[in-house]
Each structure stands twice: as C-alpha cells, then as structure tokens.
Amino acid sequence: MAIFQISTKLGSSVIAEAAISHPLLALSLSCFAYGVALAVYRLFFSPLSTVPGPKLAAVTRLWILYHDYKDQRTDIVIELHRKYGPVVRLGPNEVSFTSTSAVKDIYTGTGREGGFPKGFLYAMFTHYGRYNMFSSITSEAHSWRRRMIASSYSLTNILNREASQGDIWRTVGEYLKYVRREGRESKNGLGRSIDIYPVNIYFACDNVSAHVFGEERGTKTLGSVADSADIKLQRDSIDDWYVPTRREKIYLWTDFNFGLRCFEAVERTTQKVIRIIQRKVDPDSKYIGGTFLHNYAYNNMRDLKGHPSPEITVAKNLLSGKISGKVSEIFDQFGAASESMDHMLAGMDTTSDTLSFLLAMLSLPEHYGYQETIRNSLPDLPPFDQPLNVADINSILNNPYINSVIKETLLIFPAIPVTLPRAVPPGGRVVDGLWLPAGTLASSSVRAVNLTLLPEFEKNTGNVQWEPSRWLTESDADKIRVQELERRLWSFGSGGRGCIGKHLALIEMSLLLAAILANFKIRRDEDDTLETPHSHWTCRRSFRDIAYLQDFHGFLRFEPL
C-alpha cells in the first residue's frame, strides 16, 4: 500500500512537472484524451448509440459536413437508408427517419403541439432582416403568420379566383405565345425549339406574383421583355434568383451560424449605404437594396399600403391582418414584404423545376404514348382570354393521366429533395421507439421518404424509373395501392409546416400541361449546335443538392398539331 501511495505521488508529480515543463504537450494529451472519451461516449453510451449508421458519422459531425460540402447529402442519406433501414444516424446528434410513423411524429405531431420546431437552418431565409412563415422556427412564431394567409391558398379560394378571373389560364396562353414567338425554328423544320428552364421560371413567377400581389401588379415576364429582363439580369449577374452565397450549401451555414450572421450584417449595411447614396443622387428612387425581388416585393407592399386594391390577395390579407388588430405580434411593412417575397421564391423554383423535369421526361420517345393518352382524354378547352369554369378546372385537375405524370415527377424528382431539419423539443421525445434527447436533429429527407415507397427501393442501386402508370388504377387492389402512395408521397412536406402553395402549384402545372398537349407534340431537340445559356444546376442550389437529368440540355421542340 505504502509503495502504491509513493508511486502514485511520484506519478502525479511527474505529470505535474511534465505539464509545467511541456505545457503544449500536456494540452495536446488532454485534448486527445478528451476526444477519445467523447468518441467512446458517442459510440457506446449516448442515447443514439443504438442507431445504425457509419461509425465515423456517430463520432464526428465533420463526416456529414464533408458530404454537405460536396453537395452529396441527399444521395448519401438515401444510400444509408437503403443499407441500414428506416432509422439512420447521420451525426453524433442527428438522426434520419423514413417511416410513415416517424414522419407523422416529427412533422405533424399530435394535439396542440404540432410537429417539432424547425432546425435553425431556416433562420437564414429571412428577408430584409425579418422572419416570415417559412423561416420562423417555433410554432408560436409560425402559426399566427400562417393563419393570416391560409385562406388565400385554400383549394376553394384558388378555384373560385381562377374561375372568375382566369389569371392562370391567361398566363398559360402567354406561355404558348412565348414559345411561338421566342422559339427558334428547329433544324428539321417541324416546330420551334425553346430552352424550357427559363420559360418555366417565367410562368411560375407570373403566376405566383399575381396570386400574391394581384393581377395588375403581378410580373408579366412571359409577355414583356422588360419584365423578363429584370429576372434575367438578376440571374445573369448573380447566377441565382437571390443572394446565392448564403443559400448554397445551407447545411454548412447552420453549423457556422456566426459566420452567416456576420455575412448578413455586412450585406445589410452595404445595402443601407447604397440606399443612402442612391437617394442623394435621385430623391425619388425606390431602390431599397438587394435583388430585383427584394425591390419588387417591398415596393409593391408599400404601394398597396397606400392604395389598397379591391382584389383579395395574399398581400391584402397580410396588410389587413395587421390593420384589423388580429395580429398582435410586431409586424411591419418589412415583415409583410418578407412574407410576400418568400412566397415568390418558394413558388418559382419549385414549380418551374417540377415542370421542367416533367416536360423533359414526356419528351422522350418511350413516353410519346403518354402525350397521346393525355391529349385524347382532354375536354374542349376555351380560348385563353376566357376563364375556365370550376367544373372544367376540376376535370383537368382530376384527370387521371395528367395526375399520373405530375405525381410521378414529384415522386422521382422532388423539387425539394433534401432533409427538412427539425429539432427535438425540450424534454426529449420518443420516435419509432427510440428515445431522442432534446436538441437532437431528427429529420427526414424528401427524396429518401419518396423512394422508400417504391417496391424496388432496397434492390435498386442505380437510377429509379419514371413510370407514371404506377398511379393508374384498374382494379380495387390498385385503388388501395394508389391511395396509399398518394397519402405517403412527401414532396410537399406535411403537417402545419407543409407546403401552403400546393394547390396553386398543382393547378398551374395541370392547366399548362393540358394546354401544351392540346396544341403541340413535344420532342427532345437533339440539335447539338444549340447552346444552353445557363447551367440549370448552378441556377438553383438552395434546398436542392441533386442535379437531376444532367444529360438534358433544356431544349424541347414544340411541334404544332
């Protein structure tokens, strides 16, 4: 015993002496020991230690951050689910789920609590320094915003509005005019070729802006060169619709939040300075800094406040929510502009991407048959200056063939394929029988959830097939299968934070598809002298880290019938 005490004393004095004489060495050894202890804890003792996944992912967050940096998150998450099943550990503090019950617990929740709060990542989708519905983290910050405008996006409201004003139908007409006017005579002389990525963005932009600000104030990018030049200018100059640097590689920003905040502070200050200089040069200037969309949304909101329009729009609901005192929280003009601008962003890229993928798939020779089937199933369509009635819109919206190609595109090429991060609330929660401590990132990836709906998911290691017939029903058994697919298709998210613009997007896409196929055959234009003036992949990176259809350069030939 005495020998042991003497040797322990000697040992500690040696360590103490070594620490004094070699502080760096001692610090490194302590860090190493701490790192080893942390790794052992994360691997074997953390509440998440039973979750399958790569060992390195369990030990350090750098593993998933590396894949985020390489824009591989969605692909990696899918691979891991294929290998390990419906629950996978992506980091020491992050778990991904694909089961229907987990998606329900995380995103829909029960009772008043709703789903889990959003991960901090969403905070970067503030505009003018103000939060909006999409960027608010907690359900308290979110629910009053959503209540203010939910009715503007209900199916009934959109149907009635379309049947009385025909805004979307008129925009569909502008789309076809645009193709005839701007399309280049194709080499084989059979029709006109057009790069569909920009035209679909113009279409979605004109529709969502009219829905948010009213027909008069909506953009007219399909019909007016000046309006599309604004959008083009924005796109050419910054290669994205809005400040791209902070919306690319968004998961990285979440982990380096301080950097993001500094970046935003510098950006806001620069804009303020530009604004002051601008007003000195031109006192009437309405420029508020930022991109075309920042200016467009803010100026519209400011004008509407002074001269309210009779049309019931999202913007009007935003302004009257405040005026009627229904909204007690701080909500100023910048808050209203932030909300409306966010709808433009949310409604443009998503709808236009989906349309581009859909038209690209339909234009392949093996899918000419679908074009024919849809064409043969269409009712007589009125001219574009005459609104469709509710029954006509409904018959197109519920057309099983149109539905099948749209749903298949949403399933295989979701416009937002990524993980939609949520944080476990205080007190922790149990999901799929697994205890998750408070603050754990517990999420699902849209494309991973969608792909698990396919019977071939576990076997298939390559590309999945675009096969619209899976949505068609011939027998009662088919009906049950398709109802289940519809219930679980997750491209619009779910619960109180699911997509508010879903009905708008579906009506836009269905009417456009009906009109295109009633007037044209669409074919891939294989003319390799056509140059695509943009990289579709780099045009939109926020909330999409997959480049679908990389072999498609964007040009389709519209052959008149």
Ligand code: HEM
């Ligand atoms: C094919 C088209 C579209 C797709 C695939 C899509 C997808 C989604 C998804 C997955 C979410 C949930 C995000 C999350 O939980 O993190 C979402 C939310 C949202 N979407 Fe869409 N969207 C589409 C069209 C639109 C349109 C046309 C609008 C028009 C305003 C819109 C506005 C919004 C807004 C405002 C939210 C946030 C809702 C909230 O937080 O309460 N989306 N969308």
